[in-house]
Amino acid sequence: MAVEESTYILGISAYFHDSAAALVKDGKVIVAIQEERLTRKKQDSRLPVKAAKFCLEQAGISINEVQKIAYYEKPFQKFERLLETQISFYPQAFFPFRKTVKSWLREKLWVPHNIRKELGFKGEFFYAGHHESHAAAACYASPFNEAAFLTLDGVGEWACASFGTFENNEVKQIAQQNYPHSVGMLYSAFTQYCGFRVNSGEYKLMGLAPYGTPQYVDLIKDNFVTISDDGSIELNLKYFKFHRGMRMINSKFEAVMGKPALKPEKHISTFYKDVAASIQEVLEEIVLKTAQHIKDRTGKEYLCYGGGVALNCKANQRLMESGIFEEIFIYSASGDAGGAVGTALLCANQDASREIEIVPSYLGKSFGSDEIETALETHKVTYSELDDDSVLEQTAELLNSGSVVAWFQGRDEMGPRALGNRSILANPSDVEMRDRINEMIKFREQFRPFAPVVMEDQAQDFFKNVRNANEMLFTFDAVNAEKIAACVHQDGSARVQTVNAHQNKRLYDLLSKFQEKSGVPVLINTSFNRRGEPMVHSPEDALRTFFGSGLDILVMGNFMVRKEENPDVKIKDVRLELD
């Protein structure tokens, strides 16, 4: 009997921010990684050549075995939108126009050519729309057979938002909202106004919001954005510059707000905190109205939600609590990196029936003991190798006595959150722990909270109405806040990751051990990287970050490294750019 050959689809997202590659084998995502993890350049947007090769290598196949390469958007349509909008604002848009034309004609337009050249691919290409890729990632990665979907982001080709249905294995769009009327752009405009970087500082704006009061909601709605009952929006373009310049906002915007945009890294006054709270409130109103409209139009019980805006955990909490949908699923890489997963799954499901399987968040590489040991030996690091029980026992003991532990286990996470495989863990009971971690490694803004990871079966003892939080994309209100003070935010909420033994056994077991010692099944979980650096990928990266920071314990697989036993280890560091 002939053995049937497997079908491989390689998904790629590139040229905006967070490039990534994903490999789907017979309809299942078997490996995916962001280019930044391999190039060590944060938010690397180049063609993900290293990520694509990594996927092939992990699967043990050559490029010739890939049937199709699926790209996450339609480059010509995107170029058309850029040209059309910039030409319509000529001559104000002359400089961005020149820059756009140059970079697109030189590189971005020739996606298939570039991919063929870099990867030696000779097969066919498949192109999904940008929002179709977001929708596909949300739908095909979900546990639902039938649902509505919503995508919200800055912009793809023309669409900034879309919704539709997922049934009979098909993602069907009902409507879309076009550029420049974009909720993502609106939020990013305020991100820039409050002194943060567009496309990466949106988290910071969200983190800042609970420190303010939303007293500028009417000001924003009276001047900048009209929100219809169905959640669609219209931006008042005379205040924005993103469609015809390199900045998001103009001086008229600043005049309406009554203060100039805050310069990066400057002291954040109450005014900017109030602005953050206000735009967060406006965003939540848009999301809720849109969701209600989708519910009315589709009648579906469940929602698959994707796009960069779906990473806003506070808005997600409001959406969950509204009860508009019974369940909401958001894929861990719901931003553009996850577009690689979405387009590959869409391509693979064109003529296949789907077996429901939630796409896991851990899709990178699991380094073997030999690889970890080689890295340790190369840098002459003193370490101990423990058995499985002792690793958990000793790590839990160290955590309980106040050590901050870098925890490197299994495969890398796909998406922006560390979910316990490339994490820094710490005891959540002491509120001082936040400052300690910041001093040791993160050097990030004081107002930004750290997040908790909790054993799923005990989560309700600490968080109200908690559910569906394996991917750390929802906030919940803490109920036993004093026991986990270091990871509860200003407004009493926390961005929770729930974990079960099926999802991540090693982390679950560690939490269980920690609970035996401390009485609390919760740990602080923050990503294993320094500010301005992508999450660590390899043992080599882990050692560089560990020895380049104030962290005192590193656990990689079953190997434990204590800083105090290694006073002389020096590893050549990389230059970090603050984000």
Ligand SMILES: [Fe+2]
């Ligand atoms: Fe997007």
